[in-house]
Every structure is written in structure tokens, then in C-alpha cells.
Amino acid sequence: MTASGDETFLAHRAVLLSIAYNMLGRVAEAEDCVQEAYLRWQRASQAEEGEAIASPQAYLRRVVANLCINRLQSAAARRESYVGVWLPEPLLEKEATPPGDTATEQSETLSIALLRVMESLSPVERAVFLLREVFERPYPEIARAVGKSEAHCRQLVHRAKERLALGQSRFSVSSDEHQRLALRFAEACASDDVHALVEVLANDVVLYSDGGEAREPVHHADAVARFILAGGGRLSQSASWSWRLARVNGKPGVVILVDSAVYAVFALEVRAGRIAEVDIIISPSKLSHLQA
Template identity: 40%
Template sequence: MDQAQEFEAHRPRLFSLAYRMLGSATEAEDAVQDAYLRWHGTEPGQVVAPGPWLAKVLTNLCLNRLTSARAQREEYVGPWLPEPVRTDGGALGPMETAEQRDSVSLAVLVMMERLTPPERAAVVLRDAFDYSHRDIAGVLDCSEANARQLYRRAKQHLTDDKRKFASSQELGGELLTRFLAAAAEGAMQQLEALLADQVVAWSDGGGKVSAARRPVVGREMVARFLAGLFTRWVNEVRIEIVEANGAPVVLGWEDGELTSFGALEIGEAGITGIRLVRNPDKLTFLANQLPGLSQTS
């Protein structure tokens, strides 16, 4: 196996790591390509353990990107949401358990933004890739004790903030179907019945398309916001339901272009959060994962 083939064998795992670190498929692909250039610059046979070597190089490339991304996101117009990725084809690894699905949900990826870059690396390597604390220390060039502390602190932040998600994917799909039907019909009572009291809706337009620039909070306000949105959509948008970021999501297509993505967060009280991505830059990767859909009527 030559160098290029060796790297390609690791590419899916590397992309999965980079996406969890960065919350952006586009940036993840760029980081993986940068890792390839580092790999290409080595002599054949120089790297004894390619997998760990590539993971360390890629993690450090992501740490550098996260540092600059923070400054950019402070200037972002409106709420910032991760770039969605279709996951039923294995793009982000297995999605067999609730934990695996939750780890790439938009809600968790947003919470990960609150961590420091090293904390984020520690929790991704430990939870998603089963690295030992000793291995994490080797990747981050710190002591094992420090790696443990980074992981413990990160998990505490996530536990403090995390909402309770539904463990059943079927429940999410069933609620999504009912939610879409009520919103499309403008059935306010049925729509409000699906929403938790303090439900929050976030819209990411990035200043490029129309979107709410502040979170919409509360059952009545969110219901009105969604009913108004779907009223405008009814004759212009074709709806698709697919799996992305580990859960059933809704896609909106206009004139063959993917223009909207919506994901629900579900808790014991009903729908607790709604995340809408409308920034066209963040929908390109997902659209390219859906061959044929953009061409259908």
C-alpha cells in the first residue's frame, strides 16, 4: 500500500474526528487535507503507527483552527449553528447507540463551543474514539493528570448544560411528522401541544438570508414563529425527511436547491429546542451528500 492509499484508509475516521472538533464539515475537509499534506511530506516507512500519528497531527490542526474560529464566531450575524451532515451513510462513524447519535447532534456540538479547544479535544478523543487518558496526553503534549483534568472539566460543563434527549430515534421521527403536519396546517393548538413551555428556536442565516437574529423563546412565541414560517413555505418549498447528525431532520428544497434544515431537540416535556440552518454556505456539504434529491420535483 502506497502513501496515498494508506491515508485514504484513514480518511473517514479523520473526517469524523475533525467534524466533531470543528462543527463544520467544510472546515473538517480542509483540516483533513492539511493533514494529508503533512503525511505526504514524510518519508515512506518513517511513521511507524500511521493512525495515532495522523490523529495527533489532525487534532493539533483543529486546535489551531478552533482558536481562530472563536474570533470569527463572535462577529457572526445571528445565532451560530454547526454545519449539518447526513449520518445514515456512516460519514461520522456508527450511529447505533443513543450516545453515538447525541455526540454529533447540533445541540451537543453547540455546547462543545463553550469548551476550551483542549477540553474539546479531550472529550472527543475519549468519548468518540475511546482514547485512554494516557493517549490523550500524548496527543495534547501534556501530562496524563492534566489530560484527566481536561476531560473531567469538559464533561462537567456538558453535563451541567445538557438537556435530556429522547433515546428513541422512532420517537423523534414520529414527533417530527406530527410537528410538520401541525406547522403546515397552522394548527396552533396541536403545534403548541408538542412544544415544551420554555422551548427555544434558533435560526442560522449568517446574515445571508432571512432568519431570526435572536432566539425565539416560549411555547406561544415559537408556535407563532413556526406557523408563519410554514405559511410562507406552503407553496414554495418541498419537504424531505432524512437522517442527519444522528436524528431524523427536515430539509426544505426550493427550485432544486437545499435552502433549509431543521432539527428538533426532544425532552420529557416535548420539543425543547428547534434549530434551523438557512445559511447557504452551511447547506452545500449536506446537499452534495444527497445525490438526486435536488433534481427531483
């Protein structure tokens, strides 16, 4: 591997991490896949497989996509036996991968809400959808990456979009209004004010949690507010805790700290001026990458 080969890989590393994280929803596994892609890139370069690496971007995306597909397929049984709602590991803004070096190689972090819904897609559907709709890759490249025909890839994208019901803006940066809603949400929780909390929630809000007592989604504003405050009441009795606003996967959110360690992350999905979805990540295994 030459110095220029390493530089080529590093120029695309951010977008490769973004693809892997959005496929897997786990930070360490995404990093493992990108590292394996690097090792394969080294071997291909040393073997002087000129045709295979004629397009480094396409080659590396193809390797990462297939590594992630394999991991998702092997993890299918574990996901099916998971108790409660499966949620991905959250990324706070400082952990988010930076953009790539060129205008066409931008990293993208999907919201917790969209990653949760994408669990309904098969591994190949997920890869095709991400490469086309998020990273805007051409169908010939996608078809080669997943070993399907272009026509089949188009069908997979259409099916995925229907299943995900993508009517809302998926990648927009949080506005000042969204930040104000997150602040009102956090202050209502901290002050144990159920009425103030209900006011910032949509009537049909849904809460998902990967731990604690919410093994099934909690529906409607009053039930969600009371569930959140009940958890906060138990927490305040047992430990010294605090909260801070954060951007979670590019969206407004709240981080709960206990003795300066991350205890839980609240990801908030805002629609039409109200909080329409609350995703609570509380499993220690999904927060360990935030503790440093």
C-alpha cells in the first residue's frame, strides 16, 4: 500500500463510516467494517488489481455495503429475539462523522426515528435504499455493489420508500423552533410538570425505548408524559442526575447524566411544531461509546 493509496482511503473514510453506521446502527461494528474494507483495499492495491480499483469510491462502497449486509444477515436471529423495541446507538454531534473531501462524498447521519423504521427492511433493501436515496449513487454502481440487476434495485428502492412512508423531511437540520421545543421538553421533565410536557407533545406521539419498562411502544401524549415523568421520579430518588440539550443524530435531543456519565439519550422527532416521537436509548451497551 502506497502513501497515495492510504490517502485515497482516508479521503473516503468518513462516508464509509456513515454508510456502515446507517446500515448497522452500531458504532463499533461500523468501525470494524470500515477497517476490514481498508484491509481489503490494501490487498487489492498490493495485487495491482487495476480493474477492481479503477473507481476507488465505488470499490470501497461496494465492500462496505456487502460487509454490512453479511453482518445484518448474521444478526437477524439476535434482532428477532430482542426484548422490546430495537433502537440504534445514538450519535451526538461531536461524534458525528465529518463530511467527505468532495461535494459528492458527503457523510450523512440518519435520525434515530428513521433508523428504527428501517429495521423493517431486509439487509439488501437497506443497502440499496441508503446508496440511492441517502448517498445518491447511480443505479449501475448500486447494482454491482449488491449483485442485483438495475431493474431489481429500482424495485427495491420503490418498495423501501413505500414501506418507510417517507413523507417527512428526513435529513433537515434542527431549526430554532425545534431547539426551543427540546428545551421546553427538558424543563418540563426536570420540573415534573405533566401539563407542560403534554403541551409540547403531539396528541398522537409515540414513545419507543430499548430498556426499562417500555417493552412495547407507548401511545398518546398523556400516557407518554406520565411514563417519562415516572421514570424521572425513580431516577431522582436514587442518584444525583442532570440533563443537557444535545443534537442526537442531527435532531434535537436531551442527554441524561448520572454522576457525569451518560445514563440515557432522548431523541426527539418534531413534526408540525410538536414532538411526534420520543426515542429513549438507555441500554448501557449502546451508550458506552459516549462515556469518554
